[in-house]
Amino acid sequence: MAQKPKIRELLVESSCAHNQKKKSACNAPVPGATTGGCAFEGAQISLFPYADAAHLVHGPNTCLGASWETRLTHTSWPGRDLTQMGFTTGISTNDVVFGGEEKLLRAIAYIVEHYAPRAVFVYSTCVTAMIGDDIDAVCKQAREIHSIPVVPVHAPGFVGSKNLGSRLGGEAVLTHLIGTSEPETTTPFDINLIGEYNVTGDMWQYTPLLEELGIRVLSTLSGDGRVAGIRTAHRAKLNVLVCAKSLVSLTRKLNERYGIPFISVSFYGKRDTSAGILAIAEALGDEQLIRRAREVTAREEVKLETQLAPYREVFRGKKAVLNTGGNKSWSIASALQDLGIEVVATSVRKATEDDKEKARQYLGEKGILMTNPGQEQARIIDETGADLLLAGGRSLFTAIKKKIAFADVNQEKKKSYGGYGGLLNLAEDLKNALRNPVFKNVARRAPWEK
Amino acid sequence: MGEVMHKSLKPLQVNPIRLTQPMGAALAFLGVDRCMPLMHGGMGCTSFTKVFLTRHFCEPIAIQTTAVTDVTAILDGGDAGIVEAVRNITGKVTPSLIGLHTTGLTETKGDDIRAVAKQVDFPLVYVNTTDYEGGLESGWGKTTRALIEQLVEPRSSLRGDKAVLLPHVSLQPIEVERIKEFVARFGFEVLALPDLSTSLDGHLGEKQSALSSGGITVEEIRDLADAALVISVGASMEASAAALLAKNPAMRHIRCGHLQGLEATDALAAALLAETGMDKPHESIVRWRKRLQDALLDSHFALGKTRLLVVGEPDFLAGACQSLTEAGGRVTLAISTVDSPQLETIPADRVMVGDLEDAEKLCDSYDLIIGNYHTESLAHRCGKGLVLRGFPNWEVVGNQLKNDLLYEGGAYFLCEVANAAEQMWRAKHP
Numbered sequence: 011m012a013q014k015p016k017i018r019e020l021l022v023e024s025s026c027a028h029n030q031k032k033k034s035a036c037n038a039p040v041p042g043a044t045t046g047g048c049a050f051e052g053a054q055i056s057l058f059p060y061a062d063a064a065h066l067v068h069g070p071n072t073c074l075g076a077s078w079e080t081r082l083t084h085t086s087w088p089g090r091d092l093t094q095m096g097f098t099t100g101i102s103t104n105d106v107v108f109g110g111e112e113k114l115l116r117a118i119a120y121i122v123e124h125y126a127p128r129a130v131f132v133y134s135t136c137v138t139a140m141i142g143d144d145i146d147a148v149c150k151q152a153r154e155i156h157s158i159p160v161v162p163v164h165a166p167g168f169v170g171s172k173n174l175g176s177r178l179g180g181e182a183v184l185t186h187l188i189g190t191s192e193p194e195t196t197t198p199f200d201i202n203l204i205g206e207y208n209v210t211g212d213m214w215q216y217t218p219l220l221e222e223l224g225i226r227v228l229s230t231l232s233g234d235g236r237v238a239g240i241r242t243a244h245r246a247k248l249n250v251l252v253c254a255k256s257l258v259s260l261t262r263k264l265n266e267r268y269g270i271p272f273i274s275v276s277f278y279g280k281r282d283t284s285a286g287i288l289a290i291a292e293a294l295g296d297e298q299l300i301r302r303a304r305e306v307t308a309r310e311e312v313k314l315e316t317q318l319a320p321y322r323e324v325f326r327g328k329k330a331v332l333n334t335g336g337n338k339s340w341s342i343a344s345a346l347q348d349l350g351i352e353v354v355a356t357s358v359r360k361a362t363e364d365d366k367e368k369a370r371q372y373l374g375e376k377g378i379l380m381t382n383p384g385q386e387q388a389r390i391i392d393e394t395g396a397d398l399l400l401a402g403g404r405s406l407f408t409a410i411k412k413k414i415a416f417a418d419v420n421q422e423k424k425k426s427y428g429g430y431g432g433l434l435n436l437a438e439d440l441k442n443a444l445r446n447p448v449f450k451n452v453a454r455r456a457p458w459e460k
Numbered sequence: 461m462g463e464v465m466h467k468s469l470k471p472l473q474v475n476p477i478r479l480t481q482p483m484g485a486a487l488a489f490l491g492v493d494r495c496m497p498l499m500h501g502g503m504g505c506t507s508f509t510k511v512f513l514t515r516h517f518c519e520p521i522a523i524q525t526t527a528v529t530d531v532t533a534i535l536d537g538g539d540a541g542i543v544e545a546v547r548n549i550t551g552k553v554t555p556s557l558i559g560l561h562t563t564g565l566t567e568t569k570g571d572d573i574r575a576v577a578k579q580v581d582f583p584l585v586y587v588n589t590t591d592y593e594g595g596l597e598s599g600w601g602k603t604t605r606a607l608i609e610q611l612v613e614p615r616s617s618l619r620g621d622k623a624v625l626l627p628h629v630s631l632q633p634i635e636v637e638r639i640k641e642f643v644a645r646f647g648f649e650v651l652a653l654p655d656l657s658t659s660l661d662g663h664l665g666e667k668q669s670a671l672s673s674g675g676i677t678v679e680e681i682r683d684l685a686d687a688a689l690v691i692s693v694g695a696s697m698e699a700s701a702a703a704l705l706a707k708n709p710a711m712r713h714i715r716c717g718h719l720q721g722l723e724a725t726d727a728l729a730a731a732l733l734a735e736t737g738m739d740k741p742h743e744s745i746v747r748w749r750k751r752l753q754d755a756l757l758d759s760h761f762a763l764g765k766t767r768l769l770v771v772g773e774p775d776f777l778a779g780a781c782q783s784l785t786e787a788g789g790r791v792t793l794a795i796s797t798v799d800s801p802q803l804e805t806i807p808a809d810r811v812m813v814g815d816l817e818d819a820e821k822l823c824d825s826y827d828l829i830i831g832n833y834h835t836e837s838l839a840h841r842c843g844k845g846l847v848l849r850g851f852p853n854w855e856v857v858g859n860q861l862k863n864d865l866l867y868e869g870g871a872y873f874l875c876e877v878a879n880a881a882e883q884m885w886r887a888k889h890p
Contacts, residue, residue, distance in 0.1 A: 039503045039527035042545030043552075048504025066472070070564040070591040072480045076508040076852075079834055094837065100473045102592050106568055117472035124474075136502050136565040137592065140533060167504035168530045168565065403520060452664065 017169055020177045023259050039171075048167030050135055051077065052175020052256065057131055057163065057183070059207050059232040060240075061085035061093040064127040068114050068145060069135025073167070074098040082424065084211045085234050092127055101137065110143050118152040118160060128237040129159040131182070139166035159237065161186040173256045176205075180260035183231060183240060188264070191241035193228060199294050200228040202246045204261055204272075205254025208233025213252075215429025216277050219287060219310065223302055225294070231257065244268045248293050250275060253337060255362075276337070277428050279345035280314060283307075314430045318349065321437040324444065325350045329394055333383040333401035334419050335360035340368040342400065342419060345427065347372065349437050354394040357383040388412065398444060410453050415443045465812035466799045474817035475834060477771060478797045479851055481589035482563045483509045484599025484629055486523050489559030489585075491654025492607070493675040496524055496555040498545055500538060500573065501563030503527045505591075515854045517660050522671050524549055528565055538571030539579060546580050553670045556678045558584040561603065564591040583678065585610045595798035596851060597773045600629035601696040604653060607681060608703045615685040615708045622687040623648040626701055628694025628718075630776035630850065633661035633860040635869065639719060642866055643691065645742040646732040651680055651687070653700075662860045687711060689735060691728075693719055694775035695802040717805060718779030719865045720873070721786045722752055728866075748867035755871035756787045759878035764788035766881040769819060770808070771831030772850040774800035780830060780849065780864070780873075781806050787874050792825045828881050845884030847877050 039046075050073055058065050058081070067074040078096030085091055099117050101110050118130055130152070134145050145162045152160040165178035193200075201220075206213050213233045220227065228246045229239035249261045249272035261272035273293050275286035284307040291303035329352045332343055339361045343353045355378035358366045369379055380386045387405065390396070391412045399409045402420035409416035417440060426432045482499055486509055489497035499506045506525035513521045526541040546558055558580075562573060567590035577586045587606035589599045604626060623643050627636050637657035640650040659674035685707035691714045692701035698715065705711050714731045718724055726749075729741055740746065763784060768791045770780050781791045791808035795818060803811050810825075812818065816838055819829075828845035829835045833854045839846040853859045863869035 039525075039529065040544075040548060041526045041541045042498070042524050042548030044503050044525050044527045045507065045510075046503065047507040048502050051504055051507065070480065071473075071476060071478050071595075072482060072505050072508060072563065072591040075476050075479055076483065076512045078476070079837070080511075080854075096473070096475050096834075098473050098476055099471065100476060100478065100592075103590075106564075106592060113471050120471055121474075136504075136528075136533070137568050139530075140565065140568050166530070167502040168528055168533055170529070171503075403514075 017174070017178075020174065020181070020259055024262065047172040047175075049165040049169045049171065049175030049178060050133060050167040052172035052177075053133060053163050053165035053179035053182075054175075055081070055172065055207065056176040056179035056205075056257070057232055058093050059083040059085065060129070060131070060235045060237055061087040061091045062089060062127060063129040063131055063237050064092050064095075064097055064121045064125055065131050065133065066114075066117060066121060067096075067098040067133045067135060068110060068138045068143065069098065069101060069133070070137050071098065071100050073133075073135045075100075081207070082210050083207050083233060084214070085208070087234075087236070090125065092125065097121060106137065106141055109141060110138055111145075111148050114143065114145065114148050115152060118148070119155070122156045122158065127158070129161060129187070131161045131163055133163045134166050136166045136168045139164075139168075159187060159190070159241075176254070176256035177259050180231065180257045184260055184263060187237065187241050189241070189244040189268070191238065193242040193245050196245050197224075197226050198247060198296070199223075199225045199299065200246045201225060201248045201250050201290065201294075202243045202270075203227055203230040203233065204249050204251050205257045206230055206233045206252035210423055210426040212277065212426045212428030212432065215426055215431045216283060216287065219306055220290070223287075223291065223299060223306060225290060225299075231260070244270070246270055248273065248290065250290055252277065253341070255337075276341050278341040278432070280311060280348040280430060280433055282341065282344055283429050284311060310430050314433065317434055318437060321441060322350050324441050325437075328352070328398060328444065329354045329396040330398040330400060331387055331390055331394070331396045332356040332419075333380065333387055333399070333405055336362075337365055338419065339365055340372050343369065343372045345433060345436055346400075348433060349440070351398070351440070354378060354396055355380055355387070355390045359383060398440065409449055413450050413453055415446065416449055417443045462809040462811065464803050465810075465814075466803065468812075468814050468818070473815045475820075475838075476815050477795070477832065477834065478815070479596035480591035481594045481596070481599030481602065482561055482591055483512065484596040484601075485559070485561035485587055485589040485603040487513065487596075487629060487656070488600045488603035488607070488654045489557075489561070490521065490523075490659055490672045491652075491656045491675045492557055492559070492672065492681070493659070493677045494556040494671045494673070495559050495675065496522055496549055496553070496557070496671055497559040497561065498524050498526065498542075498549065499561055499563060500526045500542060500571065501528055501565045505563045505565070512852055516852045517662065517860055518857055519660055519662060522669070533565065533569055537576075538566060538573060539576050542573070542576045543579060546582055546584070550582055555671050556583065558582060559603070560584055560586040561589045561599075562587075563589070567592075595773065597629050597694070597696040597775060597798070597800070600654070601700060604697065604700040605703045607653065608684070608700055608707070611678065611681045612684050612704065612707045613682050616710065617686060618688045618708070618710055619686045620688045621648055623650045623689040623691060624684050624687045624704065625650055625652040626690065626692040626697040626704070627652055627654075628696050628773075628775040630773045631693065631865070632862050633657045633659075634863050635865045637661065638863055638865055638869060639691075639693070642728070642745065643732065645745055646736050646738065648689065651676055651684065653681060653684065656860075660860055662858070685711070689714065691716065695778075695800055696775050717802065718775060718782065720779030721783035721870055722749075722756065722867070723786065724779065724782060725749075725752075725866045725870065745867065748871070752867040752871045755874045759874040760788045762878035762881040762885075763874070765885075766790070766828050766845075767792045767826045769793045769795070769826035769829045769831070769844075771795045771816070771819065771829065771835055773797050774802040776850060777806050777811075778802045781808050783864070783870055783873060784877065787878075789877070793819070793822055795819055828877070828884055830877065843888075845880050847880045
């Protein structure tokens with residue numbers, strides 16, 4: 011039991027700015043008024059990208075049956091991409107009554123025999139946590155039988171939000187994998203990328219530049235990740251937390267335990283990408299590296315500007331209203347500004363104090379920070395003469411009513427908006443949205459309507 | 461009929477296709493106008509379901525959760541959470557009905573939702589839908605039955621021109637509409653329960669609603685028991701039909717295992733002719749039957765040389781396999797999400813309850829796959845043809861407008877599968 015993560019401890023995060031005020035779970039769910047995923051989903055998001063490991067969900071079918079093969083996290087792993095496979099014990103009434111441990115042990119054996127994964131992650135869920143299956147003991151037993159890491163992940167959905175689940179995923183990796191193996195070689199510029207999941211290949215937009223600078227990605231949690239890599243993560247010189255507040259607990263603990271410093275960066279938009287690469291170089295502290303980082307980012311910015319030139323014409327004088335959540339309230343705003351689009355308003359309804367500050371910084375004095383976007387956005391579109399609404403599907407009706415272009419920013423994206431290259435993808439999508447007449451066409455009145 | 465395996469012997473599912481009862485229940489409640497499905501479980505159960513259905517239908521999905529936590533799982537017998545959830549929902553919107561359904565989590569802790577329902581002073585239907593038994597189809601079926609048992613008022617008289625349609629879960633919204641129209645051609649006013657044909661049919665509403673918009677109304681459900689005719693489609697809906705007949709034993713029941721293909725549609729037409737005493741159905745039905753006959757002939761060449769794998773819910777399998785078999789298609793393998801008596805009726809060499817790993821192991825036995833989104837990567841890996849059907853179907857738009865039923869849809873379906881087969885053969889032997 012000693013290895014089980016302490017949830018109370020995880021809820022108090024000294025490295026998290028807004029956690030100083032609140033000592034409860036980030037979003038204590040209210041019956042009948044809750045949206046958003048559970049802790050299991052958070053653990054799934056943070057660990058499933060390890061494509062060389064099998065991810066076995068010990069629970070009834072809802073947990074995995076509705077959620078496998080949903081996230082486009084790319085990998086260069088040459089073997090079968092286990093991220094895009096679904097493994098579940100799919101427990102039955104019989105297991106609920108008599109316990110599912112024996113079935114779980116057999117399921118692990120089946121996976122090892124048929125798929126030869128580099129590790130097996132075993133996820134507990136509400137039902138199997140409640141019936142008291144001892145997955146720690148089963149994993150230990152399986153580890154001894156199969157001689158590969160078998161990692162219990164204690165993030166049953168009902169312990170909290172996605173955010174907490176991601177932390178619990180990080181805890182599992184910290185307890186069972188990090189520090190269990192030594193890298194073949196080390197360099198002075200070894201880093202870990204934490205919280206980068208390589209969704210749609212976002213990470214590959216900037217890792218070639220890091221490579222060019224001689225910065226080596228020793229391991230990731232967990233985009234294009236390898237089990238063998240994360241086991242050596244304790245030898246990195248720097249932890250780079252990418253757009254993910256939830257894993258700050260992990261980077262703080264790695265700092266305390268192994269003395270590895272950490273920084274937090276974002277790779278959305280031109281300015282943030284350049285700033286991110288520079289921050290890594292500066293944190294590694296090598297003068298020559300910093301100088302080369304300046305050169306490389308400057309070169310890339312020039313290259314990007316040339317490629318963006320045709321779009322600038324399209325976007326000249328265009329105004330956008332942005333209605334999305336969390337760090338997107340400013341990171342997408344920043345990317346839009348890089349394209350030459352004026353962001354007249356952004357939603358801060360779900361943003362943290364830190365996010366609000368950043369949003370204000372990016373939008374300037376005149377920018378509107380919406381606290382109730384559902385009510386405000388239609389009026390703001392009228393007052394500012396905005397041309398584009400970027401929001402979730404629910405706001406589509408506002409765009410149709412106002413006859414302006416709409417882009418769904420909450421939809422599962424299919425191509426990367428990350429790094430310098432991603433900005434070109436975003437530009438292309440927004441250009442297509444702006445010139446698409448569909449929003450005006452569907453607003454046409456039927457001949458029988460007066 | 462070939463070999464039937466009712467149970468998988470593996471200790472796990474690999475690349476699962478089984479969906480769960482709570483999801484089926486939520487979907488059924490979405491076929492009731494201005495309903496708020498309330499899933500009694502962890503917030504993740506609801507979140508996964510909401511995202512799943514939103515992506516499948518490309519529509520916003522109304523659903524709420526009682527958000528059971530590790531603490532309330534121990535301390536609350538469900539009473540506090542459910543009552544609070546209803547209060548919070550009705551504080552913001554005014555649903556016509558709350559559709560309370562359970563999950564594996566709350567069934568494991570043993571909440572007595574029937575007792576809790578009595579404490580709620582708001583129109584509410586409850587149903588036990590654990591996710592470690594049954595599947596999507598049975599969750600939908602149980603919920604329909606609960607709606608009937610708890611809402612329909614008993615009657616003794618009949619309205620001769622009124623019919624009730626009880627469609628199984630795999631019927632797409634437009635298919636439900638087409639069955640209603642077909643039966644209406646025989647002079648009936650038809651109500652469907654549940655009715656996704658007016659809620660999740662992909663129509664642009666006036667504004668975004670926080671509740672289901674469209675579907676059968678609660679008042680219409682209360683009055684169902686004076687219908688002369690009950691038409692159930694699918695083995696999963698027979699218990700619902702029985703529950704409805706219990707409200708008025710004078711009602712007559714037409715039982716359809718499915719409505720795909722010439723034979724099944726003929727059987728429904730024959731039954732409706734017998735009911736009404738008409739000699740011949742409406743001219744458009746006569747015309748569509750001839751078109752289906754022609755489609756059978758046009759597609760038989762491609763289908764006759766193609767071995768098929770069909771994957772899905774039992775009632776869907778029964779219909780799709782029958783329809784393909786009529787044109788000479790050989791279903792060498794049918795993989796069902798769950799067990800059902802329907803499996804015994806499926807015309808296939810081999811029928812099994814299983815997953816997509818089973819499909820992959822047996823990939824030498826078929827050329828073309830008819831299945832859900834997850835079969836796309838299987839088809840790609842194994843070099844098979846593909847026709848997308850079933851839940852989920854995330855990467856295509858227009859799922860709710862796909863019609864495979866009756867004479868008309870039957871013709872479309874055969875042509876689509878035959879074209880996919882020919883395309884696959886051309887790609888293999890250019």
